[in-house]
Amino acid sequence: MCSEGAQALVCIHNHEFSGVRMEKFTNMILYIVVLLTFIFNGETLASECCSNATDEACRDACATLINPDSERNKNELGQLKNLVLVSEFCLPQQTAFWKCINMTVPVVKSMMAWSAQPCCEKAVNRYCQEACYQATSVRELVRNCSQSTETKLYKCIEKHGDAEQCCRPARSYNCHLICRGTHMVSGLGRQKQRYIIRRQCHGVNQPIMQCVQNRHRPVRESDPDLSLPCCYEAPADSECRNTCIKGIQLRYPENMFMEQLVKKCGVPKIHSDPLWACFLLNTNIEGDIDMERNIIDGARLQCCTKANTLACRNLCSRTFSTDWANTWDDFNTKCQSLAAPVLDVIMEGPMLSCMAEVEEPCQLGCDGLSFCSNFNNRPTELFRSCNAQTDIAARESLTSWQNGTIRLPQMSIPVKDIRECEPEMWKALVCALQIKPCNRRATPLPLCREDCFHILNQCVDHSRMKPGHTLQLLCNTLSPGDSKHGACISVKKYLTESPHKHYGHLITSPCNPNPCNDNQVCWINRRKCRHPEVCLPYVCHSACGMGAVTNMYVPKNTYVRIPDAEKDFHSDGQCMHYRMCQCRHHNNLDNCKRLPCIKRDSCSTSKGTKKHGEHFKIDCNHCICNSGQLLCTQHRCPLEPGSEGLTGLPCDCTPSFAPQCGINGKTYPNRCMAQKCAKLRSHELIPGTCSTVDPCADNPCGDEYRCMSKRSVCLSNAMDNTCYQYECVAVMGIDQCERHDHEPVCDTDNDEYTNICLLLAKKKRLAYRGHCQKYCSDNGVVCGHNGESYNSECAALADRTTVDYLGQCRAVGMYSGNLTTTNNCANVVCRAVKPKQCRPITPPGGCCPVCAAEIRIVYSEELLNVAASAMNSAVITLADILLILSRQLSVVQCDLYGYLSVENDIVILVAPVSAQPSMLLVRACSKEAERLGYLIQSDSPLMKSYLTLSPLLVASIHTPGVASLQSTATPLSTPSLVVNTGLLLYTLYTWLHSV
Structure with a gap:
């Protein structure tokens, strides 16, 4: 046995080593001595390196890097991770700081000998570890390190190889070192990795980023071929079945696959369509918070938070998260069906209004209609559903009404021949029900009460009216609003052509309807074109759907917030849970993480207790209760008589200008x-x-x-x-600039560049940032x-x-x-x-x-x-x-x-x-x-x-x-644009699909 103390190394040499092996061991001991020196003299190095940092955030990160009490600093990969995190706060321009770090941190010195050396601590066999510390390449490990037993070591070295490939374009040592470090350490996450590389590798990060992206593509969690049997639920030799099979065999991204199915197989009918039931019943999202592709609809899922009852909120959350097939019938029957008591449905109006807004957003202008032509050329009005399909549906619905009975879910109304009685008003009404102008307040139907009285008084067949039914009852049920208070839209304006018929072309909305392909969003093109004659007025940008079956898309690289239904199922309803995801590869939402919950705490105010999310006014200020915190505008309200000494300016400051x-x-x-x-x-x-x-x-x-x-x-x-x-x-040269880094700039010649790197590479002078x-x-x-x-x-x-x-x-x-x-x-x-x-x-x-x-x-x-x-x-x-x-x-x-x-x-x-x-x-x-x-x-x-x-x-x-009319200035204490309630949506749906 070798004793402790000064004779230990000699004893080890006599028993175990000779020649080269002793030299390697001695070198390893020297490295350990350097490491121990680093650990026990962290305070000294802190004063030497950290004092060179130019800002407080960098100095604090530096102190963490060289903290002698940190367990992470006692091994190389831990040091490397600390070094990478330091680079998140310390810009590469702090030359003196980085020179000091490069000269003193042991892991940097070891990586200079062989950049994969931090992997050596992964070795299980100590002889393999010794050989690794002395190696300068992977070839030198083969004799001492078995690939079958040293799997962790070789996996780390493989990551090092990937890092070398990606980081090769780096032109500075800092960039090269940090780039490799982000690949080799775990727990950073791809987003933070990209952020750190972008900070440390100015000007050359595009090729590095592209390499990182290609080497970190997300993979499917399960074999998509397992879903192939669902395709055979569709009719044989149908476009639906063929599209389904093709999409699975060619590995279409989930969003694209679902959109193709909707096109060829129709709108999902979970409770009656075997194909859709098969897909959605077999949705697999077990424990995976990194991929949101299997959520039914992340946008409508947010509407669930607006439910007034806990039962409807839970049913809604389950329906639009993952369990549509099992819960749709319950949700539809109990929370939105017209078979339920009307008051119950109206109570859930905020939730159903939200869903209507998501499914059919209000859009400015309406054109291209042939039957409902009086709705065209209205560039200052908002409509939900102005398209050729609703134009055709309006014509068909009017034809069905001509049989003498208008059948609604709540009642049937006997009418005279509407081809003779107020035909233009009936046409305007049926078109309004289909085209859906956006009105001020939520109402069951957009028909104003005065219009209802007028048309029914003229055209109802009193001889066939049911006992107890009166015009007052009918119009109170169908049209509870009046035009004076903005609760409805009068159809009388649509009895004639638009007054802007000859001027509407001066106001253009090229993204309505959307001219882009699937999985794209449309933006107005405000960039100055070098060749205007071939420039489109819009840009199509890659996008992700907010779920498997959704109408809402968000642009690529966008961060989105989606309710975390799984967490909400286990909460007491006093806290709303969300996830953050990013639209990234293959048009899918991934890179998800949980956000701190938002509490539903109420607020105590001078107006009494207010619920979370409630809007109200205090004096002249608009307020909201948000998680127990009162947030208001800070306007100085009109001065009261006798309030001398107050300036009336914010915070009662003087009007002196001393910026x-x-x-x-x-x-x-x-x-x-x-x-x-x-x-x-x-x-x-x-x-x-x-x-x-x-x-x-x-x-x-x-x-x-x-x-x-x-x-x-x-x-x-x-x-x-x-x-x-x-x-x-x-x-540097123009080839090194990131052409996809869109931060437009304009030069003194009024020419626009995608970013300032391209402008400087062209030797141009900056006039201002932004579009020309x-x-x-x-x-x-x-x-x-x-x-x-x-x-x-x-x-x-x-x-x-x-x-x-x-x-x-x-x-x-x-x-x-x-x-x-x-x-x-x-x-x-x-x-x-x-x-x-x-x-x-x-x-x-x-x-x-x-x-x-x-x-x-x-x-x-x-x-x-x-x-x-x-x-x-x-x-x-x-x-x-x-x-x-x-x-x-x-x-x-x-x-x-x-x-x-x-x-x-x-x-x-x-x-x-x-x-x-x-x-x-x-x-x-x-x-x-x-x-x-x-x-x-x-x-x-x-x-x-x-x-x-x-x-x-x-x-x-x-x-x-x-100037010649009364001002239209109005605060949004009562929103000037409010969607029709879910009752309207489902009333119209049931009505127009039953006739």
Whole structure:
């Protein structure tokens, strides 16, 4: 036996080793000594390396890396993982820091000898481990390391080989090292891996990312051939069966496969169609939170949270998550069928309205109808179902009504010959039932009560009326609303052609109907084309369905929020559980993770107790109760008599203009508003506007990169993380730029580039970020409504900011409720508003009015932080939100602008994009704004499925009026766009499919 102490190495040598083996063992001991030195002198190395970090986040991560008490630091793979996590916070431009790390961390030194060396600790046999530490390639391991017994070691080395292949394009050692590290350590997740590589490998990350993507494609959890027997439930030699077999044999992605089945086999009828029942009964999602392809409909699943009864919420959740075949009948009968008591169905109106909105969203304009032609050329009205199929259905339904009886689920109405009695009104009614104009409030049928009385009074056959049935009873049942309060839409307007017949072509919606292929979403194309003659007005973008059978699609790379029905089944209903997923490979939602639950706690207010999600007003402010927290707009309400000493401005600040740039990238008019309203501290403010602060002054990118200003207003974690106002661009050839990195920029020649790397590679000068603009001036400084100065009007519009006035910002404008007669805008000259007939609005904080619709949005910073954390993003910026919202617009001639107000809400402006806008176009843009405001206010899945938009909670809207008419400015305390209830949807469905 070898004794302990100084003689131990000699004893080991005499008993076990000789020659080369002793040399290898000695080298291994030397490595261990270096490692122990690292561990026991972590404090010294911390002061040496961490002090070189240029920001606090990097210093904290560095301290974790060299913490001597960390169990992870006691082995190489653990060190490597810590090193990779450090790179998440420390940019490569911190040259002194990285040089120190590369010289002192043992795992870096060992990887210089052989990059796979961290795998050696995976070896089971100690002789194999010794050989591994001394090897410089895998060939040297074969004699000492059996591949059959050292499976963990060789699997790690195989991952190292993949890493070498992917990381070969790296041009810097840091990029190469971190790229390999992200492949070799476990537990990062593909999204974080991509995020870290993107930060460390500026300019060359596209080939690396492509390699990462190709080597990490998700695989199916089970053999799809197991589903092949379901295809034979379809009729022999039918297109349905052939499509099914082909899709399985060719391994179609799930969403594409399901869509093809819907096309060839018809809409799913789970309770009566053997093929659909077979597929959905055999859906396999056991314990898999990384793939959401098998959810029936993630959008309608969100509607389940709106159920008023626990029974309906559970049935709904089971139906639209995975158990449609077993629960559809129960859900349909108990929660939405007209066979149930009417009051029960109306009580679940919010849930059913939500589903109707998802299935048939309101869309602006209607064209291309032949039978219901009076519905054409209406570019300022919203419809649910304007298409050729509903046009045909309206004609057929009217024919069936001509037999003398109108059969409804609740009753049958005997009528005279409608070919002679009010024929045009009956046609308008049947078309309205099919085309479905969107009305203000939820009603069982869109027919207004006065229209109902008129048409039935003229045409009902009293001789065949059932005892007890009166016109009053019929119309109260069918049409409980009246047109005065916006509860219905009168069909009288559709008795004649549209007054805009000759002007409708000036307002175009190229994405309605959707011209794109399956698994694609349509966006308005606002990019400047190099060859306009072949440029389409829309762009088709790859997308993922929100479930196996769904009408809603989200663009590729989008993060979505889906209710976690499995967790909800085991909860007490006081907490709503969600998952975050990403639209990625093969048009499927994956990379899922659970989000913190959202509590349903109520709020105590001056108006009494309010439920979670309830909207209400306190004085002039719009409020919502969100998880027990009261969130309201922060408007200064009109001053009461005797309130002298109050300025009427936000936080009762003075109107002095002495701008301060906040750490969040927002310019505030003065220090008072920055500190009192935004709660910023003195050291978080820099005198002057943010546009005058040079973020590249200290050369944060180092010598290998070019620092370019990139202004951002940060909304989440703005006070805890650095809100970078620049980006580091590698100066290299055009072939090394990421062509798919879409962050458009415009050069001084008014030519547009996909990103700034491409612009610099072409040796061009940057004029401004964003799309190249039309209908604007590119000369002369302007002040935006956000209080920021821009070099030109075009630069402001490209930054999604409307222009307040010409020249540098120099005044504190008006805010909500500001009734003071004097203000600091006296030295400002406003431009003429176009069109002249417009009665404009003045955005908060602005001096000059603009002919645009305004939406003011209250958001939850807590939910924004949760979303940012789930996406592995340091912050969510205002630009992130504006980009997604802008893609919801359908009219080419309207665009969306916005800024963060000093009252801490988001101000959105939807305005015409035209040199000479008409009032018709203004009204169309206002309707677009109303639609967006309603989707936010109603918590619609069409909006809240986007994780980034889920924190938007309250929306109030004001629209411009016409100078000769009464203003139409209305808040959204009662939403101006509300979907018909589920009762309407299923009434119409039953009615029109039974005749």
